[in-house]
Amino acid sequence: MHSIGEMGRDSGLGVSALRFYDRAGVLPPARVDPATGYRWYTPEQLDEARLLARLRQAGMPLADVRLVLAAWSGGDTGLVPRLLDGHLRRLERELADARGALSAVRARLGPKESTMTTTTARTTRLTVPADEFAAALDSVRFAVGTDPELPVLGGILFDVEEADLHLVATDRYRMAVARATTTGHGGGRIQLTVPAPLVDAMRALLTDDSPALLTVDGDAIEVETQGRRVAGRALGEEFPDYRRLTRLPEGRRIPLDVPALRQALAGQDGERCALLLTDTVTVADEVDEPGTGDRVGVDPAFLLDALAGGDDGMLLEYVGPKAPLVLLRPDTEDAFSLLMPCTLDA
Structure with missing residues (x-):
């Protein structure tokens, strides 16, 4: 018999998923140790688990999954194709509905004038304590996105307003925000998204508590400290409004x-x-x-x-x-x- 760990590894479902499918009555183990509660599965159940993984990957609801597994294990395979075809037709209808809804959204979307004052046309220089800058970068770097379909999330937003430098990263599933203090900036708000490789090169310079000079000129950005500098260009797309995304009720x-x-x-x-x-x-x-x-x-x-x-x-x-x-x-x-x-x- 297979242990739950072996079943999770060999089926691709994982231990937590197998526990859930047991509680849901979809794939109960062949035996449960009465003393420890540990689950054991027969070799035949491995094929069921692999089939279950594929069906869930296809987005089939649990109610239909139960019927497919019951029909398949009982030898009544005539029902299975009908269930698969029905699910595929449902997915096609949902896709058509989604396309229609998104087309309507695109038709309603137009250029929206930003109420945010962003100044990057002239050269701006500000000083940031290197240790504070490094800590802020470390606090947000993990949340940088890697989806090639959303390149703007593949960097860190540098948002300078008055004496504050906010650093923001998100991959849609998580977001991190940190702040460092600055001196020398007296203009309007500056926002630009710095690509992750350039961020990492900047971070490598910040090895002590010396001040770091941050220079922004249009979409060009440079960091200099202790006679060393790194420079590059920001990503061209606009970063999402993180302040709206972080506006949550108190919990x-x-x-x-x-x-x-x-x-x-x-x-x-x-x-x-x-x-x-x-x-x-x-x-x-x-x-x-x-x-x-x-x-x-x-x-x-x-x-x-x-x-x-x-x-x-x-x-x-x-x-x-x-x-x-x-x-x-x-x-x-x-x-x-x-x-x-x-x-x-x-």
Whole structure:
């Protein structure tokens, strides 16, 4: 028989997904150890698990998945093609509806005059403490996007307003914001998105607490410190309005035991896990009694990134099950990150 770990590895579903499909009655194990609760599967169930993974990859609802698996395992394969064809027709209708809706959106979209004062036409120079600049870059770098379809998210927004330099990165599923103080800038607001390779080259210069000179000239940007400099050009597209995206209602703040949470997350091998939110934040176990706290799904790798460099004193702000989780640093609320929750229905 296969252990749940072996089934997760060989089927592509993962352990957390197999646990969910057991509780949902879709793929119950052949045997459950009465003493430990550990699940065991027969070799024949491996084929079912692989089929289940493909059906879910195709977006088939669980109700139809149950019927496909039941018909297939019972030898009644006549029902299976009809279910597959029906699902494909449903996807085609949904795609046609989505195309129509997006065409309507495009027709309504037009040039929208920005109310934001952005000045990059003249050369602007400002000074940033190198250690503060480096800490801010480190706080947001993990959230830079890598999707080639959205190149503007492949960099960090530099947003200068009065004496503040805000740094922002997002890949749609998470966002990180940090702030550094500046001197020497007396003009209007400056915004430009610096590509990740240039950001990394800048960060490599910031090795001590010496001041760093930041120069912006149109879409050109340069950082100089200790006689060394790195320069390049910003991305040409406009970064999303991060202030709108971070405008959330106040939630419940829960202290984090960062070392314990890191250790628990490191043991997760799937793309999602459940956090149990009570007076503390822990990784929920399947045997946790219902009603003992709020549960919210997260990508464990993404949460580990957000916890990097943090220590006890970090807070998680919980607004609601569908709202982003907010991770706050203990020393300042000017550096924080948002993490979109994910569904727990595998």
